[in-house]
Structure formats: structure tokens, C-alpha cells
Amino acid sequence: MTMAHPDTAATGIQGLDFLLQGGLPLGRPSVLRGGPGTGKTIIALTFLCHGIAQGDKGVMATFDEAPEALIQHATGFGFPAEQFVREGRLQILDMRPNPDDVSGHAIELTAVMTRIDHALKTTQAQRLVVDAMDVLEGAFATDTHLRSELGRVFDWLREHQATALITVGEQDNFSARHGLEDYVADCVIALKQSLEHRVMTRLLRIVKRRGGAHGTSEFPFLLDSEGIFMIPVTGSVLSAKVSSERLSTGIxxxxxxxxxxxxxxxxxxxxxxxxxxxxxxxxxxxxxxxxxxxxxxxxxxxxxxxxxxxxxxxxxxxxxxxxxxxxxxxxxxxxxxxxxxxxxxxxxxxxxxxxxxxxxxxxxxxxxxxxxxxxxxxxxxxxxxxxxxxxxxxxxxxxxxxxxxxxxxxxxxxxxxxxxxxxxxxxxxxxxxxxxxxxxxxxxxxxxxxxxxxxxxxxxxxxxxxxxPYMGESGIAYGTNRHALQSRDEQTLVQLREALSQALRQREELDEINAAAERLARAERDARAMAIDRNIANLERRLAMIHSAKSTVSRSRL
CATH class of the missing domain: 3.40.50.300 (P-loop containing nucleotide triphosphate hydrolases)
Incomplete structure (x- = not known):
């Protein structure tokens, strides 16, 4: 949630309030401009009804649509405007130009301002919406006359210290030609529609805001039966929540x-x-x-x-x-x-x-x-x-x-x-x-x-x-091929085990034959060694006997 600044009035549109650092300038006039279908009226109604729901009171002066139509619009978006009117917290003034109010080629705004002033004092409203003010352009003889009258209206609004939101169209650059953006308004919000690949997107941009910072890029916003919704993406930061908890996937x-x-x-x-x-x-x-x-x-x-x-x-x-x-x-x-x-x-x-x-x-x-x-x-x-x-x-x-x-x-x-x-x-x-x-x-x-x-x-x-995966003698296998290869490998294993068992038996037999042959050879070697040993003993005995006889003869001669 965006925290409201003490010098601002929240619009009730979270993304917009974030861009405006809390909301519209408190007690000052703001301009909301855009072409047909860009969402000017519903944004204005949201600003008005949100404030009333928070305890403020409001006045809406409409120069385009009938009050009944505006109440219908508000109800369609979930705002109890009709209830607010019955309770005296909201007053809607029908300010659509009437030929009886025109003198010559000019319209006198004094009557308009008087009606708005009376409504503000009667309701003690803190919020004011003036919808489709550019409709008045055709009732003035010259642009200079209208510019001066608009300047007077905005000065009057500042004196009353009501937080005012004025909506104007984009036709013939009304707000720019009459100086609303450069001189009169404290805050200007521009709306437009962008059509790309046959898909329309509504965009919002803060053109100016005196006395405070604001988002400068174009931001898309959503307008449907649930109201206005927008995301100021540039306001996000790398602050993702981190958890060490592990979750099972169910697989x-x-x-x-x-x-x-x-x-x-x-x-x-x-x-x-x-x-x-x-x-x-x-x-x-x-x-x-x-x-x-x-x-x-x-x-x-x-x-x-x-x-x-x-x-x-x-x-x-x-x-x-x-x-x-x-x-x-x-x-x-x-x-x-x-x-x-x-x-x-x-x-x-x-x-x-x-x-x-x-x-x-x-x-x-x-x-x-x-x-x-x-x-x-x-x-x-x-x-x-x-x-x-x-x-x-x-x-x-x-x-x-x-x-x-x-x-x-x-x-x-x-x-x-x-x-x-x-x-x-x-x-x-x-x-x-x-x-x-x-x-x-x-x-x-x-x-x-x-x-x-x-x-x-x-x-x-x-x-x-x-x-x-099954990894066999022939490599990795999947599916039925896996089972076929596994079956073949199992048969091969049986055959290999039998062959191995036979080879082991043959080896045991060979080892036994080799052992028997070794025993026989050892016995033969032992027999030959004994015969040789007996022969050596016999020879040594005969030599000893001869040496003994010689020794006896030698002693007898002496």
C-alpha cells in the first residue's frame, strides 16, 4: 500500500497514488486530460468516491454527461454514488451549457462559479471534480476570453482550497492552447490510447506536479468493470522474499x-x-x-x-x-x-x-x-x-x-x-x-x-x-524398447551366468588335475632325490672304507 502524504489527497488508485507520491496536491487544482475513451470520467469518479468513502465530502460539476448517467457509471464500477447523494455527502451539478446562460457570443462563468461555490459550502466538500470543462470552448467568442476566464476559475479554486480535479479532452490541444498545463494547474495527468497489432492499451503519464517528485514514464492501466488498476513497474525494487522452506511437487x-x-x-x-x-x-x-x-x-x-x-x-x-x-x-x-x-x-x-x-x-x-x-x-x-x-x-x-x-x-x-x-x-x-x-x-x-x-x-x-533410465549393454533405452532390451539383457545374464558357472567348474577340474599332476611329479622328484641320496651315501661309505684300509696298512709297516 502507498502511504498517503499529508499534503496529498489519495485518488484511490494505488498505482497512480504511488506515482504521485501519495496523491493529488491537497487543496490545489489538477488537470486530467485525454481523448474519448481514455478513462477520464471513471478516474475522476474514483477520486471522488474514494475520498467520500474515507470521510470526505464531494461535489461534481459535469459539463458533458447528465448526473443520472454519472451515477450509473459509478454504480457500474462498484461505487455507491446514489447512496452518497442521498446521504448528502455527494452533490452532482448539471453544468451543461444552456442557451439561456449565453449573452451574445459569450458565456458568463460567474453563474457557474456561484453554483459550485454554493455546493461546496452546503456540503462542506473537500473534493471537487469538474468534468469535461473543454465543452465550454464553443460558448466563448475568442480563445483569449476563454483563457482569461479559465485563469479566473483556477484562482478561485485555489482560494477555496478544495482539492479539484478538472477533466478536459485532447481535441485541438485544449489544455495546451489555454495554458492549463504551463501556468494554471498544479498537477497534469495525460491519458491516451495506444493501438498495436489491433490491440488497444490505455496509458497514463504524469506531465507535471508542482512541489513534489513523480513518475515520468508512460504507464499502462486497466479499465474494466472492476475499476481502474495500474502497476508502476519502475517503483519495484529487488527485494524478493527469500525462504528456506522446501515444498513437495507432488511427484x-x-x-x-x-x-x-x-x-x-x-x-x-x-x-x-x-x-x-x-x-x-x-x-x-x-x-x-x-x-x-x-x-x-x-x-x-x-x-x-x-x-x-x-x-x-x-x-x-x-x-x-x-x-x-x-x-x-x-x-x-x-x-x-x-x-x-x-x-x-x-x-x-x-x-x-x-x-x-x-x-x-x-x-x-x-x-x-x-x-x-x-x-x-x-x-x-x-x-x-x-x-x-x-x-x-x-x-x-x-x-x-x-x-x-x-x-x-x-x-x-x-x-x-x-x-x-x-x-x-x-x-x-x-x-x-x-x-x-x-x-x-x-x-x-x-x-x-x-x-x-x-x-x-x-x-x-x-x-x-x-x-x-535403463542402461544396458547396448546403451540407454526407454519405453517398450527399454523392457525388450531389459528382457534380452536378462536372458543374456542367465546365459552368461551358466557359461561362467561351467567355466568355473572347468577351472576347478583343471586345478584338480594340475594339483594331482603336481603331487605325482613331486612324488617322482622325491623318489629320484632319495635314490640319488642313497647312491651318494653308498659312494661316500665305500670311499671311507678305502681310506680306512689304507690307514691300517700304513700303520702296520711302521
């Missing part, structure tokens, strides 16, 4: 690939893949897991209707419908189908952010973000998606996005938003032997110990199952 195999406990809370996950690789099913499984934990999920679907999404996910056991009912469990999931081609990129950004602020989800699913990147606007889509992801991360919401890759993309993303992605998961098709299998790879996961293995996943009635 055990994917949790295991992410280190065992799933991704961090508040991180951004991107599933990229070709058609039919299971991106939506992965996102739905994560959304289902979050709902089972009792968390709120906002699921934005750019291609499937609610009924299609619920029916298709039932086929794999994901019952999202039970979380969309009126029970306590059914308040977890908000499904928001939006056709990507019907709105401009900025309007998509604002609608999603408004839904986030309205529902306060814990998890946001964007399926698929690639639908926003139509032909000739990839760069714009990238910039918008980077801002959207940043804004979601800034408030600590876990974001899950899917991206469709073209068949000839070779797995390369054309959105180029991976720098803002915490967990990037690629899904691809593997076609072999007339069969298609789905493979999953973790490209990156910041701060997590991830698996570097390419794994296979399958759709089953019980959900998604991720399996380790």
Missing part, C-alpha cells in the same frame, strides 16, 4: 531430482517442452500438491477452458475440481481462463497482478506463458514476462510457468527469461522404433543439489511417474 521422482525435498517456497519453476510432453500435467500436479497442503493457488490458463483442464487432468488421477467448490477445501483453487490473443501484453500483466492482489495466492500457475509471445512481439513479451515474474517473486509467491517449444526449436527457448527462473525443467519427446517416450531433464535449480540424469516419465491413472 516423488521430481522431488528426488531436486535433492529429495522439492523446490524452495517462493521460487519460480519453468517447464519447457514441445507439444505433448506433459507441461500442463506437471503444472497441474504441482497445483494439486499445493492445494492438498491447504495453500491457495491461482491457475491462469491461456489455452484451456476450466472444464477442459479439469477433465483432462482427471485422466491421470489429478482431481482439481474438488478444490474449486464452495467447501473449505474447495476454496483453495482459483481457475482463471484467459485467451492470450484477446488482450494486450500490458493488460494481461495487470489482470494477473490484480487477481493476485485479490485472491492472495501462495502459488501462481501460468500455462503457457509462450501464448503471450505472438508474432512480431517477442521482445515485448519478454519484457512483460520479466516484469510479471519479478513482481510475483517480490511478494514471495511460488510461480509455476509452462512454455511451449516449437518442434524445430532444438530445445531452445525464444522467450529468454531463464535469468529470472530458479528451477528450469525441460521435457522432450524421444521417438524410437515407432514409439514416443517422454523425458525430463533438470537444466538448473538454484541452491539445490540436482540430478544430472535424463529420466523418463509416464502418465498413469495414479499420476505422473518418473523412472531412472
Amino acid at each position: 516423488p521422482g521430481l522431488d528426488a531430482m531436486l535433492g529429495g525435498n522439492g523446490p524452495y517456497r517462493g521460487s519460480t519453476l519453468l517447464f519447457s517442452g514441445q507439444a505433448g510432453t506433459g507441461k500442463t500435467s506437471m503444472a497441474a500436479a504441482l497445483a494439486n500438491s499445493a492445494c492438498q497442503r491447504g495453500e491457495k493457488v491461482l491457475y491462469v490458463s491461456f489455452e484451456e477452458s476450466v472444464d477442459e483442464l479439469l477433465r483432462n487432468q482427471l485422466s491421470i488421477g489429478t482431481d482439481l475440481g474438488r478444490f474449486t467448490g464452495t467447501t473449505q477445501a474447495g476454496q483453495c483453487l482459483v481457475l482463471m481462463p484467459v485467451r492470450a490473443v484477446e488482450l494486450g501484453l500490458e493488460e494481461h500483466l495487470m489482470r494477473i497482478m490484480r487477481a493476485i492482489r485479490k485472491h492472495q495466492p501462495d502459488v501462481v500457475v501460468l500455462d503457457p506463458i509462450s501464448s503471450l509471445a505472438g508474432r512480431h512481439r517477442e521482445d515485448h513479451a519478454k519484457a512483460m514476462l520479466l516484469r510479471l515474474i519479478h513482481l510475483i517473486k517480490e511478494v514471495g509467491i511460488t510461480a509455476i510457468a509452462t512454455e511451449l517449444l516449437a518442434d524445430d526449436s532444438q530445445g531452445v527457448s525464444h522467450l529468454d527469461v531463464s535469468s529470472m527462473i530458479d528451477v528450469w525443467i525441460k521435457l522432450r519427446r524421444h521417438e524410437d522404433n515407432g514409439e514416443m517416450n517422454r523425458l525430463i531433464t533438470l537444466v538448473k535449480a538454484r541452491g539445490l543439489p540436482i540430478s544430472s540424469q535424463v529420466k523418463e516419465f509416464r502418465f498413469t491413472p495414479q499420476g505422473l511417474e518418473i523412472e531412472d
